[in-house]
Amino acid sequence: MASADCVVAVDVGGTSVKAAVVDARGTANAAVTVPTSRGAEQVADQVAALADELTDAVQARGPAPVALGVVTPGLVDEHSGTVLLAGNLGWRDAPMRALVEKRVDLPVAFGHDVRAGGLAEAVLGAGRDAGDHLFLAIGTGIAGAVMLGGTAYSGGGYAGEIGHIVVEPGGDACACGARGCLEATASARAIARRYALRTGERVAAAEVAARAVAGDVHAVAVWDAAVIGLAEALRVCLCVLAPELIVVGGGLATSGDQLLEPLRARLAERLTFQRVPHVVAAELGERAGCLGAGLLAWHAIGREVRP
Template sequence: MRQAVVGIDVGGTRIKSALVTPDGQVLAETVRETPDQVGARLGEVAADEVVELTASAGEAIDLLAVGVVVPGLVDDVAGVGVWSANLGWRDLDLRGRVAAHVDVPVAVGHDVRSGLLAEHRLGAAREADNVLFVPLGTGLASAILCRGQLVTGSLWTGEIGHVVVAPDGPLCACGQRGCLEALSSAGAIGRRWSEATGLVGDAEEVARRVEAGEPEARRIWQEAVDALASMLAPIVAGVGTELVLVGGGLVHAGDTLLAPLRTALRARLGGPEDVVVEAAALGARAGALGAATIALDLVGR
């Protein structure tokens, strides 16, 4: 029997899962839409993922553990989802709900912090110990690796999405104006462009129009880049980041995103710091592989 863990990344739009061996081999993956009221049904959802992944592995699986990662405020130790704006829960006993439906130990973590762990072990941050990871997706959060250790302070660690960067900026889902997430997340870029033009399109569409030189798309794109750089520069300077890893769906835009971000970041740093800005390697899989990573850590593998 092949030993493996299941990692489950519960996102605002999709649930991505992976069956991973202790040496990092991905045996099977699934992606599904996030159902309504996912918090209340999380145990059943996780059990379904385990059944589907182990059945599609093509060999008998000795399941060692399950890892679940979620956005928002997460108490990794207690296994509780303290708050998620996108998924609409407060103080949800994630570990308890999943453990009631699977027969193995359950690890719970934050999607972005766990994603950075996966990038550090398997992805684009293998050679770097001082890393700032920023996935741009439906929402926006960050994680910091400092001297090879994840920075975890309070529950708010890395939650930069609702820091106000433009007091007169667009309204955010949280009720404030000008949050970083309301300007620089993939969701915000698509929404702002649609509102400005009356056309339907997501951030990928905006990226294509930026490349085609369309002025409105370029204005919204540059505002997103400038807002992001103005948030990242003080973090880079403050903790001594060497590598900024940009992840999430928006990273498919490649240098359309990374080149202006490098320029904007260097313009704000100004001093002796030199920072490399690169695309994360694991892309949309970082969360699921991160969930597998914390599951492996939980059982000492």
């Protein structure tokens, strides 16, 4: 295949940084993963080093990257290029786009990991040709991306915080300071914690899901509460946005129909007049954030990506 233009895409996570080059068809190559450094300056150094490494790797066989996209978790204001707050990185008001721009000779696009993941699913995955829709990422935390007119609505960085819709009033404490948030009920972390509280046994959320299928009563109770919480939060989203499609991604979505079938049922039984949405699994898995960073980089230089 002929060598083609590409961009560098970097997805900064709480524990690891994923990087790759992404071509104009949305295909990722030369993927690398490294543990996340501490501090915004250090992570910007890391992003620049990964960009150098990937540039060297692709230059051996084709043109150098033409732009760089980087995404992070937290409250991300794409407009100012700032991470307003990222609890799991310990950052507040980190000017991430400027920090990276200082270190590389490429146009830099900067965004939010889940909104970028939603964009990737919208262009390359389960949201292809869907028009406006909702992307929900259920992992260690829970967040969403409201996909409108082909981009993710940002609200100055505050939009899409579906994980902080209260689904169990007075329920478990959430990291945000409130009680009974969806994230304290249905995130992978919450599922593992709630199962451990009942049984004294610490296992991953996927194992709780497997034990629920096997009939473990504690696993069934924890899993059902998570599904009910998700259904309640999605009902709220439906009332506001009425999406006809909901794409469910993040680590917990790998449970597939074990999550989606009861979720569809619990959601349907809650609806009165609302349109029943299609609820489908995301297709890009944990690559979504990195691919989304690549799409943002392409868009920053005025190029569309066509699979």
